[in-house]
Amino acid sequence: xxxTYTRISKHPYNFRRITGLSIETFDxxxxxxxxxxxxxxxxxxxxxxxxxxxxxxxxxxxVLMYYRTYIxxxxxxxxxxxxxxxxxxxxxxxxxxxx
Numbered sequence: 001x002x003x004t005y006t007r008i009s010k011h012p013y014n015f016r017r018i019t020g021l022s023i024e025t026f027d028x029x030x031x032x033x034x035x036x037x038x039x040x041x042x043x044x045x046x047x048x049x050x051x052x053x054x055x056x057x058x059x060x061x062x063v064l065m066y067y068r069t070y071i072x073x074x075x076x077x078x079x080x081x082x083x084x085x086x087x088x089x090x091x092x093x094x095x096x097x098x099x
Contacts, residue, residue: 002079002080002081003061003079003080004055004058004061005055005057005058005060005061006057008061009023009026018065018068018069019061019064019065019068020064020068021064026057026060026061026064029060030056030057030060033056033060033097034056036097037056037059037094037097040093040094040097052080052081052082052086053080053082053090058080059090059094060094062076062080062087062090062091063090063091063094063095065079066087066091066095067095072084073085073087073088073091
């Protein structure tokens with residue numbers, strides 16, 4: 001079992017405590033960031049393997065949790081069922097979009 005947007009969004013109080021945003025604000029942020037994310041994805045020369053975080057919402061949740069708590073990549077990887085090197089790459093690529 002791992003953390004996903006679908007699962008955590010069913011608990012608005014916990015969602016706000018973890019991310020610092022309400023679900024409504026998060027959804028607005030997703031709408032704002034989605035075009036930038038899709039542009040980044042389409043500019044890849046090689047596509048490689050599919051991400052274990054397939055949705056934009058899950059990736060953004062991971063990035064926001066990191067910036068909110070500054071927990072280690074190992075612990076964040078454990079929460080999202082990813083290796084810490086994948087978390088590092090995710091934050092490097094998608095962290096710039098959210099800033």
